Amino acid sequence: LLNLMPCVFPVLSVKVLGFAQEAEEGTGAMQRNGLLFGAGVLVSMWVLAGGLLGLRAAGSQIGWGFQLQSPIFIALMTMLFFGIGLNLLGAFEVGTTLMNWGGRMQTNASGSGGTGAFLTGVLATVVATPCTAPFMGAALGVALTLSAAGALLIFTALGVGMATPYVVLSMTPALLDRLPEPGAWMETLKQAFAFPMFATAIWLVWVFGQQTSTGGVAFLLAGLLLLGVAAWIVHRWSAPQLSRTAMLVTRTLAGAALIGGVAVAIIGAGSAPAERASAASTDSATAGKAWRSYSSKTVESLRAKGRPVFVDFTAAWCLTCQVNKRRVLSTEAIQNAFDEKNVALVRADWTNRDPEITKALQSHGRSGVPVYVLYEGNGSEPRLLPEVLTEDMILNALGDLSSSS
Template identity: 40%
Template sequence: MKRFAFGVLVLLIAGMAGRAEAAAGPWVKAGPVEARLVAAVEGTGTLDAIPAGLELRLDPGWKTYWRSPGDAGLPPTFDWSGSDNLDSAVHRYPAPHRFTLLGIETVGYDAEVLFPIRAVPRRAGEPVTLKASVDLLVCADICIPQKVAVGLSLPAGPATPGPEANDIARAEAAVPGDGRASGLSITAIRSASGVVEVEATAREPFVSPDVFIESVPPVALGALEVTYLDGDRRAILRLKATDPAPVDLAGRTVTATIVDGARSVEVQVPVAAGATAAADGRGLLAMLGVALLGGLILNLMPCVLPVLSLKLLSVVRHGDRPPAAVRAGFLASAAGILASFLVLAAAMIGLKAAGASVGWGIQFQQPLFLVFMVVLVTLFAANLWGVFEVPLPRAVADRLGGQEGQGLGGPFATGAFATLLATPCSAPFLGTAVGFALSRGAFEILAVFAALGVGLALPYLLVAAVPGLARLLPRPGRWMAALRRVLGAALALTAAWLLSVMAVQVGTETAALVAGLMVALVLALWLGRRLGEGMRWAGAGTAAALALVAFGVPMVFQPAADAAPTESATRWVPFDESAIGREVAAGRVVLVDVTAEWCITCLANKKLVISRGEVARRLDDPAAGIVAMRADWTRPDERIAQYLAVHGRYGIPFNIVYGPSAPAGIPLPELLSEAAVLEALERAR
């Protein structure tokens, strides 16, 4: 019995050793490095691809190289010709780290590394023999090329996990991915004057980030400089070209890899041209001028036109007032605009600190904000129609003023309201200024948004500086009653537009229910006014209750099936950033239109340029070889926000054309023209 038990024990140990050997080949020593092949499974099973790996151990002080070794070195190469039943084997690289010696920058690994391998059998289910001849360059004070021959045989049988499965899984996790798991994101890459600047954000604060840039042809880049912002959740990483005649990377498509400890991210993106964040204060001063001009032009954009009703009534009402009163009223409106822009800036800073996506007008992606705007616009329209007046105690009325009062609260609210309705629009220069601000820190965001506010408030400031301008307007009279009704109707149309945006986000039935509540709200106010003093407060209370119910509607009713864009399926395809490169490689031109139902400038571009004339004919013509790709940002979409950020944009509209002659893309202006779009299509082809 003892001999029998001993024999059984020997067989069990031998079986375990056989299984361990099946999952790992023998170690092979070559100078300062030893290597072996390992597999995550003990049999081939019916797997289409076998998870395997090349494991290296290096003597202390020695290193080997990444796929892009830097200023010196060579990446490993594999020869699988001695293998049996192997169709292909593809190896991948875990995140590397940087070595600096005497000003020479190299990238690779020391101590140990495991390269994940995806081995595809020629005949699934049969035994596989892996044999690789691996050429390595290993370096310490000197560099030595080494060749190691490693092998591993996997029998047919169940593909049960082997003892090396966890190690291979960890190596796979160490390969840089798209950043969703690691919480890292590359938001922009810029290049100017031989300097490459990479901007990145992190879900958790950065600790010690590094960045590696790969381009064709390669460009030698020097030591890394890092600037931390937003509580270390944002970093600006700068590399300076060290070539004797540095080549600017602007316009090229590069592969950027950021490594921060165990976290990493890798993206392939075009490099934008422009001054880097390392520039001195003159860059900020120039951008403040751009922001000032963008805010001024915003007064002329379609989305601000409904606000002109309030501006016009305010100007006419002030026409016969003393200069000091006119100046105070217009300064109060300018203060309302500026305060609102500073509130927007603070919100953007808070969202960035929380790791959320930021952008110009993104509040219109939220149904509750749309309800707030619908209620607000409806109340303004009802007030212009004379449906209700807000009775206030005399002391409060003297301070706040109303539509007909001489206080400052009304003008201040008008300025704030103008800002809210201006945010779904993008004017020339505005997108550049907002993109600059949101790609930087809190100080730049506050400064640029303040300049935008001053630009939007310039007409008010002009009248405040020259109060006599108000005297050139007609005197108040009976004609103002008719004007109030017309302007109230304009605001009602604004409410209808906001409801159409809501219909896209949360469904037609939900938007219709909110619209019905607004009609009931106006009716309650009207009845309260018509039925006498005793019923006025009852009407106001009913209207307030209806407004509260309206806020609850989007939270109760989920988006319906029809809450989606109704764009022509024959012309436009959904946004797919990964498909752009494939279409361009196939010789086609790609027009990307980033739009939203709440963006009036986007809708104007669509109706005036994209959906009519020669541009529409080109897009509809299958023989033209143009892929029209639409990115709908009506609702929050992290993919679109990331795509915009990579291009240094944080607002829409954004249109860009790719093609064989423009693989990095040709950005188009915010306000499109037929000539600009057609020229870009031809250049890209």
């Protein structure tokens, strides 16, 4: 299921295109690259898990998806996906650069195709983390309470589950035979895959804006502009047509534009975060009821008064959180139900790193968002709701308050 999530599928669509290209070379190349793709998923899962466990052992309060709490990481990922899109549209063709990792995972040289397959698995794992919570939040929470060996075993199982469909496809000749013959349709398909990449970049720009400010977004967009300039220079003055001097000049200019774009984006990442008050007012306007910002003291104070409390652990980069907010939590029926039960609404925004929220997640056996907690007004143990919400789930949980409060 994770492979179908919107933060993973754009990357894996490139892998599907690579399968079609490999079919022309024979099953051997396809099987080799399928295994290397799986290895990329596993190795990157181990690296992410090892980094998380290492920081946790050092005393840092972090959780799964922690890299997405860094505006610099979001800026670089935005530029990567934008560059992948440009590459898929044919704006530039570069054999071994960073953009080629995602945009042209399989190169014409058989020796580098394996590297591309491995790096596809790495990229798929890195961008998968905001989509893990709906299906693996409890497993990740348990993993981070185990020993290092036990946690790595769980992460290994998650990586194997993510990679298995593609490894199986690459290893099964009967499935390979069903792939269409290579042809002009592959170029059209490659260009069509550019637009999910651009859509992902747009989403990342929005996340970046939630973490920084409108000024920060302007810097990031300027960085993307310079990246576009670099791609244009490489495309406009292609290598076969250039003298050695012209090649040096144009590639120097393109490199300068690329470095400048990255630098500008990183500067934007250091922009002061947008005021949380404005975000809170926006939520209030859309939901019809004010949400308090999370703190453990706020929750304890409300519970001491005998009020039920609903806590929404969320983040701007969590797609499931945003869908739940707009399709369930912000509906008139749910807001009216909260009012009728006099439920206090608290939002724990984990978009940026917050040790207090991370600690609260750990207290509920979770390491990522979304998490929804309903405290009853009688001081009893809190109730954790499913990560993927429906109106009926909320209404049923609120209906139980009358008999237990």
